[in-house]
Amino acid sequence: MPALPALPRPSMLSALLPGSLRQRxxxxLNDFRVPSFTVPAPIARIVARLPQQPPTHALTLALxxxxxxxxxxxxxxxxxxxxLQIRVLDAGLRLDFTLAASGFCRAAATARPDLVISATTRDFLALALREEDPDTLFFSRRLRMEGDTELGLLVKNTLDAVDWDALKTKLVGRRSG
Known part of the structure; x- marks a missing residue:
């Protein structure tokens, strides 16, 4: 697999926006809460029949x-x-990916995943926005892990170690009191 080209670092949002807009x-972002929702079943049936490569590519690009x-x-x-496989239960998505020497890339969907992480769209969004704790979702059976749970713990602990507040400060800038 060819090496991925180095991507230029994007300008920080805080440098692009005027102070008052950055503060708003x-x-x-501080007050946002993911509303309770489920992807409608007819849409999920359509999404499940679509090729899974585009959303998997978007995920691996973000990673x-x-x-x-x-x-x-x-x-x-x-x-x-x-x-690894992420299953978005209510949307009918199955995102198969792996980490290679060149970075994250799509994995063959025909092979059995070493780790499957499943949740609804809403719960994945709440995790990404740090509104919900993975342990809370896991123990309430809204987040499921199947397969090599040691890998699951590695992923969870790595995400827990990220300083999300520092990242948000870099992106949005400091709010004045």
Whole structure:
């Protein structure tokens, strides 16, 4: 597999936006809560029949952008060559990916995954926005892990180690009191 080209670092949002707009965006991000919703079944049936490569490519692109910046590559080394799958239950998505020497890439959907992480769209969004704790979702059976749970713990602990507040400060800038 060819090496991924180095991506230019995007300008920080805080440098692009005037102070008052940056503060309003920061305030909205602080107050935002993911509403309770489920993807309608007819849409999920359609999405499940569509090729899964485009959303998997979007996921691996986002992970590669984060790799080395907010996701420590050395901590994720045990994921190298392991087949991971994210199932978005209410949307009918199955995203198969792996970590290679060149970064995250799509894994063959025909192979059995080493780790499957399943939840609804709403719960994945709440996790990404740090509104919900993975342990809370896991023990309430809204987040499921199947397969190599040691890999699951590695992923969870790596995400828990990310300083999300520092990242948000970099992106939005400091709010004035």
């Amino acid at each position: 965006i920061g305030a909205r 590669n952008l984060a790799l080395g910046r907010i996701l420590p590559r050395d901590a994720l080394e045990p994921l190298t060559g392991r087949h």
